[in-house]
Amino acid sequence: xxxDHQPTAPMARRVAALERLLTEHGALHDEQVDxxxxxxxxxxxxxxxxxxxxxxxxxxxxxxxxxxxxxxVLKEHGYDLTGATNRELPFLRLIVVENTERVxxxxxxxxxxxxxxxxxxxxxxxxxxxxxxSRAVREPRTVLAEFGVRLDPEVEVRVWDSTADCRYLVLPxxxxxxxxxxxxxxAGLVTRDGLIGTGPV
Amino acid sequence: MTLEPGLxxxxxxxxxSGHTRLPIYVRGRPGTVHAxxxxxxxxxxxxxxxxxxxxxxxxxxxxxxxxxxxxxxxHRVYLDLFESYLEIEG
Numbered sequence: 001x002x003x004d005h006q007p008t009a010p011m012a013r014r015v016a017a018l019e020r021l022l023t024e025h026g027a028l029h030d031e032q033v034d035x036x037x038x039x040x041x042x043x044x045x046x047x048x049x050x051x052x053x054x055x056x057x058x059x060x061x062x063x064x065x066x067x068x069x070x071x072x073v074l075k076e077h078g079y080d081l082t083g084a085t086n087r088e089l090p091f092l093r094l095i096v097v098e099n100t101e102r103v104x105x106x107x108x109x110x111x112x113x114x115x116x117x118x119x120x121x122x123x124x125x126x127x128x129x130x131x132x133x134s135r136a137v138r139e140p141r142t143v144l145a146e147f148g149v150r151l152d153p154e155v156e157v158r159v160w161d162s163t164a165d166c167r168y169l170v171l172p173x174x175x176x177x178x179x180x181x182x183x184x185x186x187a188g189l190v191t192r193d194g195l196i197g198t199g200p201v
Numbered sequence: 202m203t204l205e206p207g208l209x210x211x212x213x214x215x216x217x218s219g220h221t222r223l224p225i226y227v228r229g230r231p232g233t234v235h236a237x238x239x240x241x242x243x244x245x246x247x248x249x250x251x252x253x254x255x256x257x258x259x260x261x262x263x264x265x266x267x268x269x270x271x272x273x274x275x276h277r278v279y280l281d282l283f284e285s286y287l288e289i290e291g
Contacts, residue, residue, distance in 0.1 A: 093239060137226065138273070156277070158276070161278060162281065
């Protein structure tokens, strides 16, 4: 990369310089850097959360376990956090909240941007925005409508402000007409926003 | 002491001089214990001293009207709050 003189953002240049220094001094190996990059770009992501949702839709016992203690289920079903740079992750509790005909759940972190990164991937910019963080707890129905989620007035809205050591994942409602789909096909329907509560699925 | 689900509580009006996980918008507000989440190092202390004793963490449910006034609508807001932030109501 030393022959590359394309304009680079200052932060990217600083990161590159740090990476070079750390590898030159043997504090980091290229494989470790590649591993972290691979983790954030590929291994962490909404596909992980989607897998649990699809399984919960097709297996009632799994759904019950997930709602009762998602942390235990994740450990049992081998979600691999090995190498996760976010060292707090193995100690956090995961809570899964279920959308039903009568309840819609929405997740926010008003204090910062807490979020189950390993199951959803890096959080979207809007999740960290002051607007979302302040409005989600104040006027969630309006916020949801702006995301395209229009709820009947009788649907109860529950907002989960993840202020401490728990992370929240929404279990969306299974779309109608998906009885014939396989678990894998169902997982393909689940979106990141659905797992935050700002999308229908 | 364990606070049972359904118990009426009120958040303290404490004004922390340092780090806290009690957001301003829920200070001094009535709520209901939803669940015990477990025991975790108390962050207010952790931030100051680099270590802290584990403390009970409760999920507490608030009515929007108790947070934002009569025009707030019908939604509910749930927060995970440490025992130190709570007092039993009444």
